Every structure is written in structure tokens, then in C-alpha cells.
Amino acid sequence: MTTTVPTFELFSPHAADHAGGALAQGGIAAGSDGYAVLSYQLATEVLRNPRFANSALRLMEEFGISNGPVHGFRARSIIMQDGAQQLRLRTPLARFMGPATVQNTREVLTEIVHGIFDDVDDTKPVDFHSSVDRRIPSLVYCHLAGAPQSDAPKVQELSERTLALLARDPSLKPDILEAYDELFQYLQDLMQRKRQAGLGEDMLSHLMTLADDGKLTAQELFDEATSMLEASSVNTGHQIGLVVWNLLSNREVWREIVADPSWIPAAVMEALRLYPRTGVISKIAEEEIEVGGTTIPAGADVHVAVWSANRDPERFENPGEFILGRERNQPLTFSTGPHNCLGQGLAKVEIEEVVGYLARHYPNARVVDDATTITQTAGRWTIKQLTVETGTRAEDTHDI
Helix, strand or coil: CCCCCCECCCCCCCHHHCCCCCCCCCCEEEECCEEEECCHHHHHHHHHCCCEEECHHHHHHHCCCCCHHHHHHHHHCHHHCCHHHHHHHHHHHHHHCCHHHHHHHHHHHHHHHHHHHHCCCCCCCEEHHHHHHCCHHHHHHHHHHCCCHHHHHHHHHHHHHHHHHHHCCHHHHHHHHHHHHHHHHHHHHHHHHHHHHCCCCCHHHHHHHHHHCCCCCHHHHHHHHHHHHHCCCHHHHHHHHHHHHHHHHCHHHHHHHHHCHHHHHHHHHHHHHHCCCECEEEEEECCCEEECCEEECCCCEEEEEHHHHCCCCCCCCCCCCCCCCCCCCCCCCCCCHHHCCCCHHHHHHHHHHHHHHHHHHCCCCEECHHHCEEEEECCEEEEEECEEECCCCCCCCCCC
16 A cells, blocks of 8 residues: 655755755655655665666657657667666676776866866856856767767757757757757768778777677667767766856865865765756656555656755765765765766766866856856756856965
8 A cells, every 4th residue: 555655846946945855754755746756765776776767768758759760769778778788788888988988088188178268268257157067078078989079069069959858848849859860960970980080999989899890789889879979968067067166156165175176076076966967867667666665656757856865864964064074975966776877987077177177277266146047957957057257367376
């Protein structure tokens, strides 16, 4: 028998004010969008349980995308697979995205960040979202995929337009379908160019070689490449901005980072805990299953509230506070279990490099609050505008 659970409107713009898994009735609630899993423990259980499937295909179908190439891609994509097939598709990417690639990419990323800031006019407030954080991930993608850096604006645009699906706005359907068509064509052209030039050591060449060796089918190769480009930019760009916004707004923490840059990784992790770009991960119960004493029927929507789990007082002491030296700081920002984010190591390095550059070159940087808008849209923290006053460069003063 289903236990009575409290009601909770997960996608309300005010939902993020909730303290985390601290509901008196428990860590799970129900609402118009299905079940919301709010506590860290229950969120971890759901994310690691293969009986909860990704809901991206259902979301597409609710948009009216129920057949055709885009629906076919999503049905075959790695996020929709479990068990042996999921492991087979994930392994090539996981091996390539290991610590060695992350470390090697850090050197290239340093050059990318320096190049971007060289283009910034720091004599006036900087539109940080459009001129810095949105640009970095697509340039990193081009490096990893062996694509020319001049393709970065196109990559950024395609990632943003295809993943507009997650905004849960059906009116976006025509542009989403058009964006996928453009993405498919771009990848076909890119792989043809790589064939003509000769395969290299990059990730896309690696996947193409696996297909040549019969370890991936031609369709699997294309689907893997599509997933890689689709996820390349939009979420990481927003996450970079969210961390910068959080750190620059916390002046005491920022002073500590400037004084001792060795705190940067810990500071980034704490900001990731407090403001995860992907605030909600949506699943579907494939069969009737009990979660936290509540029986969830087969087919029900189950939304893991990452922003809530990351602030669960049962897991994080004083969860609403920014604690630089927080121990056991393992938030669910990049999910957990078999479908955790493959690019999380790289994303952290991208954020650390941006924060490090600001700390070294713009120690006086601060957010212009009245020219900054951070919102929550469909369970995702979204930067509408982030304006940063850089202050005097470090070459002139080290005051903060």
C-alpha cells in the first residue's frame, strides 16, 4: 500500500528555497509532476538503481517527437541503455576521458582561458556569461574531437539548441528538431573531413577507429559522436558561471582563494554542491518499487532533486553555509552510479582554470548584483545574465 507523502512542487521557481531532505515526513514528496526525491540517501539509491530509467525519451514524446531520426537517436543513446549494452557503449568514452586526458587537456585549457580573457575588455563591467563561460566548453570540445577551433561557435549553438529540450517547453519543438538535423549534418561533414585528413589521437578519431576495427557499429559510432557534441557545452558553460558567481559573491571565501590558490579545488566543489546546474535528474520507475517507505507505481515519473540532496542536513552539516574545508564533500552534482557524468573530471578542471585565472589576474573581481540574474528553469539553475566588475589587474595591486 502506498504511504501518504507530502506534496511538493518540484519545478516551482521557489523550490530551491527548500532546505534539502529535511521534510518532517521524510525525503520523498509528490506533486503534479510525479514524485520528488529530496534526501541524499534516497537520491543516491534511485540514481544507482537500474530499475529507474532515464526519462529523456518520454520527454521527447511529450513534445510530439515520437518517431524519426531524433527519436531514434535518443532511444539508442547511451543514457537510455543499462546493463551490458550501456557498459559496452560507455567504456570507450570512459577510458578516453580518464585522468590522463583530463591532465593533458588542462594545458590546452590554460591557453583557451588566456585567449578568451585576452579578448575581454576589462576596462568596463564584463558580460561574463556571453564572453567567457559560454565560450570555453565548445573550444574544449573542438580540441577533444579534433575539430578546428573555428567550429566552436557552431558547436556551442548546437549544444544549446538541442538541449533546449530540457527546458520542458513544447513551443521549442521546431527549433529543437532543426538543431538536431544541423548537428547530424555537422558531424557527417566533420567525420568526412577527418577521414580525408587522416585520423589522429583525439576522441572522435578514437571512436572512428573502434568502428573501423568492428568494435562499434557505424550507427553506434554516430550516436556516440552525437551524444558527445550534444552534451559538450551548455551545461558546463552555465556551471562555470554559477561557480564564479557564487565564489565572487562570497567575499570572505574569495579572499582566502586569492591568498592561497590551493583552496581552489575545494572551493569549486563546495560551490558545485550549493549550485548544481542540473538541479533535477528525471527518471521513470520501470516497475513498482518502494523508495523510503513509499510505493511508487510502475511508469511513474521520479525526479531526483539534486539541489535538495546536496543540502540535506543529514549528510552535510550546516548545509546552507559555504564551508571551504568541508570534509566528505561528495555532492550529487554530476550524479552517481552507472550513469554518472563522464565529463565531470574535465568540467571540474575547466571551472578550476577559470577561477584560478580570475584569482591571479583579477583579485578584486566582484559581481555586479543589479546587472546579474540567476534563475531556476525546469529544475536547472540558469544564468540569464552575469556581470562581473574585474577591478584592477594583479600586476597593479594585490589588494582585495
